[in-house]
Amino acid sequence: MPGLTMRRIADLYPGEAKTDARDAFVIADAARAMPHTLRAVDPADETVAEFAxxxxxxxxxxxxxTRIANRLRGLLTQIHPSLERVLGPRIQHPAVLRLxxxxxxPAQIRKxxxxxxxxxxxxxxxxxxxxxxEDIFTALDEQTVVVPGTDAAALIVPSLASSLQSVLDQRKVLAAKIEKLLEAPLFPRS
Incomplete structure (x- = not known):
């Protein structure tokens, strides 16, 4: 089973929740039952330094x-609490950020x-x-008052949404790089 990552090994065990206790169990059991799937790590290793x-x-x-998402949710709460209740829990979803x-x-969304x-x-x-x-339009119908500052928020919200999407995209790139580092063989073939 060379090339197995801990994520793939963890998939072999029942349960969906990712907890420290489950991770520790998976690592310990993999070390016991599948020692060939683990690799020794030298603190001076270039891969370790790169990973760190x-x-x-x-x-x-x-x-x-987290900071940008909280700022975005705060602005939505300030200008339209009902809309924040719909979008807030999904604030990092690409569809919500695109919207x-x-x-x-709220006026631009309705328009x-x-x-x-x-x-x-x-x-x-x-x-x-x-x-x-549909949930968005239901939320829009719940508030009939335009809160002062809504026009200013209309300038800030798109900028924050774009910034958050950019940060999330960077994290995806890093996750792929980390995965690649973890899958690299211990000793490259010559």
Whole structure:
């Protein structure tokens, strides 16, 4: 089974939840039952140094994505709490970020209309596009007052959505690089 990653090994065990206790069990059991799937790590190894650097940068990006997502949710709460209740839990979903990048205010979302919004987000959320748009319009109908500052938020929301998508894209690139590092053979074939 050369080339197995811990993620693939973990898939061999029942349960979906990712916890430290489960991870520790999977690693210990893999060391016992499949020692050939594990590789020794030398702290001076270039791969270890590269991994540490990439993981550190990913930690920074994770903090940045949390900060931007919280700022975005805060703005939505300020201008339209009902809309935030719909979009907030999905704020890092590519479809929601695309929507907020294109339509930064409740008025812009309403003006775009249901059909255009479904068309806009369907490539990023094929199964939930229509339901999400219906939930959005239900939320828009719950608030009839335009809160002061909504126009300013309409300028900021798209920028934050774009920034958050950029950070999430960077994290995907790093995750792929980390996966590649972890799958690299211990001793390259000559």
């Amino acid at each position: 650097m990439i993981a550190g940068f990913d930690d920074d990006l994770a903090g940045e994505s 907020l990048d294109q339509c930064g205010s 775009a209309g249901r059909r255009r919004l479904v068309t806009l987000i369907r490539p990023k959320a094929p199964r939930m596009a229509e339901r999400l748009v």
